[in-house]
Amino acid sequence: MKKFTLVAASALTLALAVPMIAQAGGHKGGGKHLEMLDTNGDGAVSRAEAEASAAESFGKIDTNADDFLTQAELKARREAHRAEMKAEWAEKREGRPAREPAADADPAMAEAWKARKEERKANMETKAAERFAAADTNSDGRLSKVEYTAHRLEHFTRLDTDADGNITPAEQEAARARMKERRGKWRDKLAGQ
Numbered sequence: 001m002k003k004f005t006l007v008a009a010s011a012l013t014l015a016l017a018v019p020m021i022a023q024a025g026g027h028k029g030g031g032k033h034l035e036m037l038d039t040n041g042d043g044a045v046s047r048a049e050a051e052a053s054a055a056e057s058f059g060k061i062d063t064n065a066d067d068f069l070t071q072a073e074l075k076a077r078r079e080a081h082r083a084e085m086k087a088e089w090a091e092k093r094e095g096r097p098a099r100e101p102a103a104d105a106d107p108a109m110a111e112a113w114k115a116r117k118e119e120r121k122a123n124m125e126t127k128a129a130e131r132f133a134a135a136d137t138n139s140d141g142r143l144s145k146v147e148y149t150a151h152r153l154e155h156f157t158r159l160d161t162d163a164d165g166n167i168t169p170a171e172q173e174a175a176r177a178r179m180k181e182r183r184g185k186w187r188d189k190l191a192g193q
Contacts, residue, residue, distance in 0.1 A: 036053075037049055037050065039052070043168075043169055044166040044167060044168045044169065045156075045166065045167040046165060047153070047156060047160075047165045047166070050152065050153060050156040050167075051149060051153065053152075054148065054149040054152040054153065055145070055149065057148075057152070058145050058148050058149065060077070061073050061074065061077045062145075063076065067144065067145055068142040068143060068144055069142060069143040069148060070142050071141070071142075134151070135148065135151035137150075159171055159172070159175050161174065
């Protein structure tokens with residue numbers, strides 16, 4: 001049951017974080033996602049546009065239409081998203097020769113890589129469970145539309161640094177710079193291990 005909770009929390013994290021990470025430029029497809037959020041085409045994302053995006057996302061995840069997101073629904077959405085991503089990656093790799101993973105050449109290296117991968121996965125699941133608990137303000141083990149939207153809008157508020165109700169291109173660029181800086185620190189930390 002604990003694994004199921006962690007998996008569902010991971011799905012929630014993906015559902016909540018990917019749009020805002022993409023919006024902040026942390027994902028190569030960030031511009032496309034931002035264009036989708038900017039429904040009026042003015043170059044900025046308004047709070048109303050972010051709320052509409054959250055409502056649409058909630059509706060897609062809430063497959064049984066009970067106005068709550070369950071762990072099973074979040075897991076299903078995460079798996080569907082992962083399948084979409086794998087299909088995109090396969091399409092991009094189509095026609096290219098297959099690469100031989102370097103780790104396969106050295107069994108010790110392969111084991112070390114596998115251990116690091118499992119450690120990262122466990123860490124991600126722990127953080128996802130924490131984020132789920134933070135979003136589930138009434139602690140009932142499921143997210144209402146209000147809880148989900150409020151959590152999504154926390155990201156909006158962080159990016160809207162001048163608190164004018166819009167995420168402007170300048171704020172988007174500042175968010176990209178902050179994310180790049182954090183990524184650099186993360187990469188430096190890994191290099192030091």
